[in-house]
Structures are given as structure tokens and as C-alpha cells.
Amino acid sequence: MKMPVQTIEYLDSLQALYCMFCGRLVHDRGELGEPCEHQVFFYTSEGFAYRSPAFEDAFGLEGDEGESGDDDAENDDEEYDEEDDPEERLFDMKPGEWLAAMPLAHATLIEVFTPPPSGMGVWFGFGLAMVEA
Numbered sequence: 844m845k846m847p848v849q850t851i852e853y854l855d856s857l858q859a860l861y862c863m864f865c866g867r868l869v870h871d872r873g874e875l876g877e878p879c880e881h882q883v884f885f886y887t888s889e890g891f892a893y894r895s896p897a898f899e900d901a902f903g904l905e906g907d908e909g910e911s912g913d914d915d916a917e918n919d920d921e922e923y924d925e926e927d928d929p930e931e932r933l934f935d936m937k938p939g940e941w942l943a944a945m946p947l948a949h950a951t952l953i954e955v956f957t958p959p960p961s962g963m964g965v966w967f968g969f970g971l972a973m974v975e976a
């Protein structure tokens with residue numbers, strides 16, 4: 844299943860960002876607001892700051908709030924297979940593809956790039972969950 848995703852690029856990383864569905868302030872001057880029910884993920888160059896339960900479900904991730912404590916170096920047991928790791932599969936995809944793979948209506952990706960020298964990227968995923976009939 845591939846869903847259409849609208850992409851919006853913000854050039855001003857300090858611009859306040861509101862959810863286009865409910866109007867909640869979700870990002871302001873680098874501060875992450877309280878995620879609303881329409882926010883699917885908030886991802887930065889440094890990793891995830893937020894993943895909704897629907898997002899974790901869609902990719903078979905564990906809902907551990909990001910503090911999994913698994914240091915990469917400790918993970919090289921013979922049983923460990925990168926191909927089977929949902930986190931690894933996730934990072935083979937682009938943020939827009941994450942949204943496209945989810946059952947969302949009006950999926951919208953907002954990309955915010957901080958100008959050099961920072962060059963940091965921030966990605967917000969939004970969408971309306973489609974209710975299964």
C-alpha cells in the first residue's frame with residue numbers, strides 16, 4: 844500500500860509550526876510542543892524525538908520511548924541480523940516513505956532545514972488515521 848504524501852518545506856527553522864488538522868502548536872523555536880493525535884513522528888538528524896503508537900505499530904517497533912539502552916557496540920552477537928531489525932529497515936527509508944507506508948489520509952511531511960553551518964534537518968510527520976471499516 845502506497846499512500847500519497849504531501850511534502851512542505853520550511854526554510855525558517857524558528858517559525859512556529861501548528862498542526863494543520865487541529866491547530867495545536869507542535870514546534871516553536873526549537874522546542875517541541877505536546878504532540879497531538881495527528882502527529883505521527885518528529886525526527887531530527889540526531890534521531891527520533893517522538894513516535895506515535897500508530898507509527899510503532901506500522902513498523903513493528905517497540906514502544907520504549909527511545910531509551911532502549913542498547914549500545915550499538917553491545918549488539919554484535921552472532922544472532923543479531925541487521926536485516927531483521929525493524930529500526931534498521933526504518934533507516935533505509937526516507938521520512939516521506941514512512942508516511943507513505945502508513946494507513947493515513949492527508950499524510951503530510953514537513954521538512955525544516957537549518958541553514959549551514961548547522962545543516963540540521965527536522966522532519967514532522969502528520970496524518971489522519973484511517974479508521975478501518
Ligand SMILES: [Zn+2]
Pocket residue numbers: 862863864865866867879880881882
Ligand atoms: Zn493535530
